Amino acid sequence: MKSSTFRKLLAIALLAITSTVGAEEVLRLGLLGNKFNKSFSAGVFGFAQERQVFEQAFKKDGVKVEWTFYSAGAPALNEAIANGKVDIAVYGEVGSIAGKAGTLPTRIIAPNGLGGGKNYILVPATSNVSVPADLKGKRVALSRGTAPQLLFLRWAREIAGISDKEIRILNLGSTDQEATFLSGGADVLIGSNLDLVDRGLARILSVIDADANPIFAGFGNVVVTQSYLDAHPERVQTWVDAYVKIAAEVADERYRNDFVRLAGKTGTSAKSARNTLPKDLTLAYAPVFDAYYYTRLRTAIDDCRRFGMIPRDIDAAKWVEPRFLEKSLKDQGLAEKWGALRSAPGPKLAEEAKP
């Protein structure tokens, strides 16, 4: 009896040991899902996913790359990071800033694109609003805690001369925004879609052109958890090397149609994708931490704080960990490739840079 129990215990122990030995190492990538819940990414990560860039880079080390798309958006991604389910996360400025302000131990290891294209401030076709300043006290339908909130409040401040306290934000999910606007429950709508204008139900009050005015350009961040960075700095380097390589190749006008095609895989219409793609792809997807990037990051943190979206300040310089990217650019002979380009737009912003 005793011997049988011993044998069983031994078998369990052996099974546990062998399963540990055989366990595959995994690098867990967390990305934002899309409204159609498709497991595809747009932008540079769309190319990386399609060509299995990271999988190839880690093949020799026996590390499996796992892609998880969080369709519940940045809050879900932040919660997954906090739960230790994600090693490297790719998301927008507001989500990543909110996570960091919520004391998530993350470090930015690469930028991920600079938004461009056009967004529109729409009012009902019959509205008596004729100039942006008329929106004082009006109701805008948008999702709070998202990039559109930051964009709209920046527009209100810069163009309409209205503070965030002088406008009423109706916090609505994307599907309810249009319904509320059409039923007269909201006076303003923001977006890149002009369907309502085409149908004669809305008119454009203002065009927000991120290409013409960089303050309206959103951007993305790639962050790694501090624990993963401490445990596997060499893997972070391998990952950044692969990322820089693919970004350097596809951040080029020749790939514009492919950017549109990949956006289509996430459920975005070609028309909408063309409308929101930056005018200068080389500039937008440059994988560099330059004065331009730091200024965008600092401005976004300041604005999130000013608009009450984060409870505390973030030290941008300490948040960014540039050594991996710098090494990659140097090793791949790309250190000088984007320097001249990125000093061109937004001279006012570049002057205020805080590297």
Added chain:
Amino acid sequence: MKRLLRTILPPLSVQLAVLLAWYLSGKYELVPTTLLVPPERVWETAKDMWSTSELQTHVGWSLRRVFLGYLIGSGAGIVLGAAVGISRRAQVWLGPTLDIFKQVPVFAWAPMMILFFGIEEASKLAFVAVACFYPVLLNTSQGVQSVQSRHREVGEAFGLSRTRIFLRIVVPSAIPSVLVGLRQSIALAWMAVVSAELLGAESGIGYFMTYSRLLFQMDGVIVGVLAVGAIGILTNALLGGLERWLVPWTKEVA
């Protein structure tokens, strides 16, 4: 005193144990403190919110919505429940329709609420009212129907009018059941107000919790949870007091 201690001590000790577990799990990082923010930080956030009146504002708005929605929904539930319970004709005419709508989850009403009542306060009150309506309706009709026929017969034997039978016999007999419905509804009202405040709200504890979660301010979420819990305890105590005052005999029987 001894009785009071016997009543308060057991739940209080459980609550203190939960608080201690929460504190220790944060102190020794047994769970991610970014998600389960330690109590001392939550306390700081609550204090900050109190000093700027942010907490009072949000709680005030939610209380207002809960109170008015509850009043409308449970009021309608009592009236219709009594009608269906007492009148065979009302049951025939209204029963099937009420049964059909009973199957619809309250959250499914959201688009209709916006359509009929707009995005402002009316739709939020309607949302809470719908959530409160059915538990009160069902319990009231059940309470009225379960009045023992011999009690009615005694009333009739004493020559009481139908109105007096209703007021002196049916109502007192149905009150315990109505109160059960009212208690169920108040819990649902709080659940509903959190959902209602997703419908384009600019204030309220549900709005605040959702917004805090969106911006990964988990201390704010916990402050909201605790505020709802504290108000829930107060409301329950209030309803318990009301029950003891209205139907003291149920306690005696128990």
